[in-house]
Amino acid sequence: MAVRITGIDETTLVMPSPNRNANLSFAAMTASAVVVRTDVMRNGRPLVGLGFDSIGRYGHGGLARERFMPRLLAASPEAYCDANGRLDPTRAFAVMMRDEKPGGHGDRAGAVGLLDSALWDLAAKLEDKPLWRLLSERFGSGDADPAVAVYASGGHYRDDQLASLKAEITRAIDLGHTLFKIKVAGAPLPEDLRRIECALALLGPKRKLAVDFNCALDADNAGSYLDKFAEYDLAWIEEPTDPLDYQLYAEICAGTAFAIATGENVFSLADARNLLRYGGLRRDRDLLQFDVSLCYGITELVRILEMAAQAGWARRRFAPHAGHLLSLNVVAGLGLGMHETAADPDSLFGGYPADMSVENGYVKMSDVPGIGIEAHPALSTVFADLLR
Numbered sequence: 204m205a206v207r208i209t210g211i212d213e214t215t216l217v218m219p220s221p222n223r224n225a226n227l228s229f230a231a232m233t234a235s236a237v238v239v240r241t242d243v244m245r246n247g248r249p250l251v252g253l254g255f256d257s258i259g260r261y262g263h264g265g266l267a268r269e270r271f272m273p274r275l276l277a278a279s280p281e282a283y284c285d286a287n288g289r290l291d292p293t294r295a296f297a298v299m300m301r302d303e304k305p306g307g308h309g310d311r312a313g314a315v316g317l318l319d320s321a322l323w324d325l326a327a328k329l330e331d332k333p334l335w336r337l338l339s340e341r342f343g344s345g346d347a348d349p350a351v352a353v354y355a356s357g358g359h360y361r362d363d364q365l366a367s368l369k370a371e372i373t374r375a376i377d378l379g380h381t382l383f384k385i386k387v388a389g390a391p392l393p394e395d396l397r398r399i400e401c402a403l404a405l406l407g408p409k410r411k412l413a414v415d416f417n418c419a420l421d422a423d424n425a426g427s428y429l430d431k432f433a434e435y436d437l438a439w440i441e442e443p444t445d446p447l448d449y450q451l452y453a454e455i456c457a458g459t460a461f462a463i464a465t466g467e468n469v470f471s472l473a474d475a476r477n478l479l480r481y482g483g484l485r486r487d488r489d490l491l492q493f494d495v496s497l498c499y500g501i502t503e504l505v506r507i508l509e510m511a512a513q514a515g516w517a518r519r520r521f522a523p524h525a526g527h528l529l530s531l532n533v534v535a536g537l538g539l540g541m542h543e544t545a546a547d548p549d550s551l552f553g554g555y556p557a558d559m560s561v562e563n564g565y566v567k568m569s570d571v572p573g574i575g576i577e578a579h580p581a582l583s584t585v586f587a588d589l590l591r
């Protein structure tokens with residue numbers, strides 16, 4: 204018998220942080236948590252799917268409650284299950300996107316991605332498998348590598364000069380990371396160069412540093428900035444300019460040997476196709492960072508991977524933005540290149556489920572069913588409150 208969705212709850216969490224990057228403060232940041240309830244009983248309780256936003260673009264509760272949750276709740280199980288009664292989130296995606304116009308992929312993509320993540324958590328739990336294994340079986344060879352390359356992402360601007368930067372990098376090294384990313388272009392250039400030199404000194408010759416411009420450069424200053432940064436040995440330059448200025452991306456790529464990373468602010472198959480067509484990105488070195496949750500979820504990301512493969516892009520060139528557990532499962536299950544981890548292991552998105560740890564820049568995936576939210580120290584607390 205097909206599984207039936209019996210209820211969906213969304214809660215918007217307020218997550219103030221002292222962090223800043225080149226274009227925003229996280230002081231008023233919010234994010235959505237969602238619970239999808241079903242009529243399937245496990246251990247005497249209804250089985251639930253849990254989903255969580257990507258952090259950085261605020262919660263998606265308004266759109267989810269107005270349009271996408273009602274469509275799922277009104278649909279019959281046959282609309283989102285396959286012929287065997289198995290939950291199929293790609294069919295649920297079609298239910299959610301009914302009567303939606305093409306184009307305009309903004310916050311709608313994040314609202315659908317939020318619900319999509321809970322549906323995939325549910326699909327994996329129904330089969331009593333970790334999500335990464337389910338994804339490997341449905342979209343790949345089924346023999347996913349449980350060891351995933353990861354890097355630590357932090358280095359936000361704070362009011363304490365270099366103190367928090369030094370503490371973050373030292374802790375990441377102690378945790379087993381070999382690659383660290385910091386924010387740049389949110390301070391005058393001399394201060395940024397001091398931050399880079401401080402980070403490189405702490406990381407030493409065996410580890411790498413990447414920098415994230417958070418879209419701060421424009422046609423007038425990109426050349427001079429990147430010439431200055433060329434003096435350093437950096438793993439990549441992230442989002443130097445506006446995510447939709449493909450012409451400037453093409454000029455930057457043509458003018459630098461640096462690896463360029465971008466895509467975290469591009470939210471659809473159509474926009475990803477344009478980025479690859481016109482952005483001048485190089486298949487031998489650049490990184491694609493489409494955020495699975497902000498990109499309508501796994502259903503759309505798989506379509507992006509198929510489009511990119513036709514354009515000659517290897518899956519290992521994908522290093523999704525976000526640092527959340529959903530993304531980690533996607534990297535492992537779909538054979539992508541690298542997972543971004545929030546540098547602070549005590550934050551809501553930082554760290555890993557209790558049975559996982561970083562070793563020499565890699566983590567070994569857990570066998571906890573679903574996304575693994577119940578096994579994550581901070582996220583499990585959030586959902587324990589929601590499910591009480």
Ligand SMILES: [Mg+2]
Nearest residue numbers: 415441442467
């Ligand atoms: Mg970034």
